[in-house]
Amino acid sequence: MPASPIADLPGPIVVACHDAGAANLLLPLVAQAGRADVRVHAAGPAAAIAMARVASALDEGDPAAAIAGAGTCVTGTGWASGLEHEARVAARAHGVRSIALVDHWVNYRERFVRDGVAVLPDEIWVTDAYAEAEARRRVPEVPTRRVPNLYLAEQVAGLPPPETIAQAELLYVAEPARATWGRETPGEFQALAWFLSRLPDLDLPRPLTIRLRPHPSDPPGKYDVFLREDGEPRIVLDRSADLRGALAGARWVAGCESFALVVALEAGRTVYCTLPPWAPSCRLPHERLVHLKHLGPAT
Template sequence: MAKKWSLACRTISITLRISSMNKLPMMALVAHDAGAANHIIYWLLAGDIDLTYVRISFHGPALIAATNAGLEFDNLALDQVLVGADFLVAGTGWATDIEKKAMRTAIFASIPVAAVFDHWTNYDKRLYLDDEVIAVDEIWVTDTYAIELARSFYPNADVCLKNNRYLDYQVRNISSQICDPHKVLFLMEPIRALWAGEKDAGEFVAFHYFLENLSVLGISGRIDIRIRPHPSDPIGKYARLERSDDVINVTVNNDLPLHQDIAAAAWVVGLQSYAMVVALEAGKKVISAMPNHAPSCVLPHKGIIHIKEITG
């Protein structure tokens, strides 16, 4: 029992008492945004969660990520996934209220809820719906940085540290490949507010800021920059950044798995995305291109090179 449900912890474990009736509890999984979904997907692939005893409702980027990872499952509609479920594990994202509505519905039905936090940003908004806090039983995180953050914002929820199977998988695959010293991977992510004095979106400003500081970073010679769009970016968003001359070649593509893109590059540049943490764990040179007038990079990990700290 404990082996199959090693992810369960203090509050959610109450539901495991159903095992006295020789029946494993049924877990409902709901996700939309790719971040938390990746953790859930790789818990499933690693066997931490037994697919036999789950009901899944994946949407948007989460469904794409699950398909790309080779996960096979029956995908249910949101209004079906909680039928017969003993507890719910849901992602937490910004793009839709799908996950939040599932959590609220489960709580109304007296079904315990665990919310998966995949990053270190916007904790104050992750469990807010219609100006109310969703009173989840547990918050699941995958590193010690996130534990204190989650506890400070949601003191009434149990915060549980889980295995980061997604990170383990990515790093394991990256470490086995040889990189090209002339290749740079730029990890895009949408900045949903204009920075002071800017007319262009922050992700474009950050990219140009990186190009302006190549010499400061010690990147010289002809370089090949591959822009990897964020899963939520529309197709063609970064087409205007493509170029090729005697110094720089810039292409836009995300047709490869993340670990292959990171493995091929000597430098991995971004703003404050989770993929930068993956690259850092894999031993890559990781750069944050948040410019001087932008908010500070939220990633708390040591080893990230911050351009604005070098330029002053």
């Protein structure tokens, strides 16, 4: 397994993260480094991840105060909070080197702007070649480094190859679209309904079972209108404890643009993007992703 880049950073090290994406990528690196001089400031979705990964390193104090005496500040780049941005502001004010991990493939410069003020890090970390190329193109003045994606490696470790799975099951990974794309129905419902309408055009065996996996933020019963125990295809809720368990029994995976699709690609599954033709373009750049909107008109 590749060594954690955190192992060689000047200490003490302050890590600040809020959104789940960066936390899932950063905190395994913190855990693997095994350094006693790392303090993690986590809030929002990252808090539970930090408790599971690096409980002994958690610090509930003011991250700005900790940064004043730090050697390095490492942050995520989420949108849902000012925690990470404020940590970079503090790092700049105290002359502390700051590193920011970007866990997606879009809006690179925008992630470092709040209220019209840009605070760039001293280094950007990414975890794949697509993101590395985009970071170098969008923020050329900041050095970019590709670091190991331990989270992705954990998710796919030990999963069976799809060709060894006997049952004909497709995993549909739902996620809130937070947009209606000019129509009255939430985007996630439009995408699922459009996907079901395109099933006859896909070379999938029959009978087929679709296991529908709601997003963690979805309320119970959100997708009940789509469920059908009897029919073709059979559509049931996925009851797996985690994504890895859900992928273990699926030969095919579908969804809009969740990171779960990236995990499924890494696990060798055939993966369909279900964004309909009237929706915005998918932001996942991965070449093996099958975009249903590009397969031509429905038959």
